[in-house]
Amino acid sequence: MAIEQDVLVVGGGLAGITAAIAAAETGADVRLASYKQPTLRHASGLVDVLGYTPDGEGPLVDPFEAIDDLPEGHPYERAGADAVHAGLDLFDDIADTYEGSHTPKNALLPTHGGTVKPTARYPAGAAAGVASDTRDTLLVGFERLVDFDAPLAAAHLGAAGAPFRARGVTVEFPIELSADPKVTRFAHLLDRDEAVGGRGRGVRRALAERVKGHLDGEDRVGFPAVLGDDHPAEIRSELEAELGAAVFEVPMGPPSLPGIRLEDRLYEALDDAGVSITTGNPIVDYDGDGTVETVYMDRNGSRVPYVAGEFVLATGGLVGKGIDSDREGVEEPIFDCHVPHPSDRYEWFEDGAFDDHAFARFGVDPDTEMRPRDADGDVQFDNLRAAGSVLGGSDFAAEKSGSGVSLATGYRAGHLAGQRA
Numbered sequence: 001m002a003i004e005q006d007v008l009v010v011g012g013g014l015a016g017i018t019a020a021i022a023a024a025e026t027g028a029d030v031r032l033a034s035y036k037q038p039t040l041r042h043a044s045g046l047v048d049v050l051g052y053t054p055d056g057e058g059p060l061v062d063p064f065e066a067i068d069d070l071p072e073g074h075p076y077e078r079a080g081a082d083a084v085h086a087g088l089d090l091f092d093d094i095a096d097t098y099e100g101s102h103t104p105k106n107a108l109l110p111t112h113g114g115t116v117k118p119t120a121r122y123p124a125g126a127a128a129g130v131a132s133d134t135r136d137t138l139l140v141g142f143e144r145l146v147d148f149d150a151p152l153a154a155a156h157l158g159a160a161g162a163p164f165r166a167r168g169v170t171v172e173f174p175i176e177l178s179a180d181p182k183v184t185r186f187a188h189l190l191d192r193d194e195a196v197g198g199r200g201r202g203v204r205r206a207l208a209e210r211v212k213g214h215l216d217g218e219d220r221v222g223f224p225a226v227l228g229d230d231h232p233a234e235i236r237s238e239l240e241a242e243l244g245a246a247v248f249e250v251p252m253g254p255p256s257l258p259g260i261r262l263e264d265r266l267y268e269a270l271d272d273a274g275v276s277i278t279t280g281n282p283i284v285d286y287d288g289d290g291t292v293e294t295v296y297m298d299r300n301g302s303r304v305p306y307v308a309g310e311f312v313l314a315t316g317g318l319v320g321k322g323i324d325s326d327r328e329g330v331e332e333p334i335f336d337c338h339v340p341h342p343s344d345r346y347e348w349f350e351d352g353a354f355d356d357h358a359f360a361r362f363g364v365d366p367d368t369e370m371r372p373r374d375a376d377g378d379v380q381f382d383n384l385r386a387a388g389s390v391l392g393g394s395d396f397a398a399e400k401s402g403s404g405v406s407l408a409t410g411y412r413a414g415h416l417a418g419q420r421a
Helices: 014-024 063-067 075-079 081-094 124-129 150-159 183-192 203-212 232-243 257-272 402-420
Strands: 003-010 030-034 107-110 116-119 137-142 166-171 220-224 246-250 276-279 283-288 292-299 302-313 324-326 329-331 384-386
Touching (some): 014 030, 014 257, 014 402, 183 203, 183 257, 283 302, 384 402
Parallel strands (some): 003 030, 030 276
Antiparallel strands (some): 283 292, 292 302
């Protein structure tokens, strides 16, 4: 027996979540079907809108000044500037502890590698670390947390011309850990304020005491983003009181505590919106000609049918396997949506690792209602819309636009789907 909804969203990342909530806000009955664990926990937790133009100009101060000049086919051009604003408004309502919602301008934040990244929204825990702040900064790394070399990051910030003095130190975490502990291990110890050495002193105070001896007049201290999962604000506040300096988290690579925190909040928002969620099994096939009638989920070899009036495809790009490729070409594997690409595979890439590679822009080609089009420019399915990195037309990694594209196109696709279901 088929499972029926007004709207079925395929994909559980930022674009899929945004589409599902936007559709639910119209009053539609919505289900989100996600195969794999969302990629949010592997992301920095920052929300980029547009840091650089497709020509490499930037970092941009105001991304909205550049959006109207983006080339035809860019996801922002397809969705429209109003959808960018609407997607950000939806995000601001959900992630109400994030900074940046009161201004259209980008902020510059230091990363764990010592670079400076333009971003539009960022966790409150990172706010004291913005690069426009001229207060001198001490970066603190932990001996067994090899992904963050604080002295090297500080040196890179200095070489990049940061308007403050940056210095880095590496300390032993107050509780003995294994040789390569998970970032969540640090977070959970700090959440519980685990006792140190059986003397009743908590790990938070012990950490502050260990760092305090390294302060040399710095007004703020940056830690790797491991300061708790459940109680990050409380932990930062206690460290600030002990250190007498502002405390911030430096965004890290995967797995990312800010990404995990954001994922948890977004899935709470799905529950609040009344969205049904199915996870753990892939959507593999469909029925329909010009209109998608049914999609099929592979559940341990059985094909489970799902029926809806409208569908949203938000399965990710080449990395997330929403777009696939082999020696014969590039494809979208569920609905066989057209993916524009050169027939000669040697035109997919350039020689240099950081050159302008064509494959970075591979994805389906939508109309302005986010419906994928065929090679002749005709809509393939009148009730299928696409959102996020499954769309082509932008190199989101180079542009620093991935989250913004997911929010804008997810909102546009989900809102239209909900209205027309």
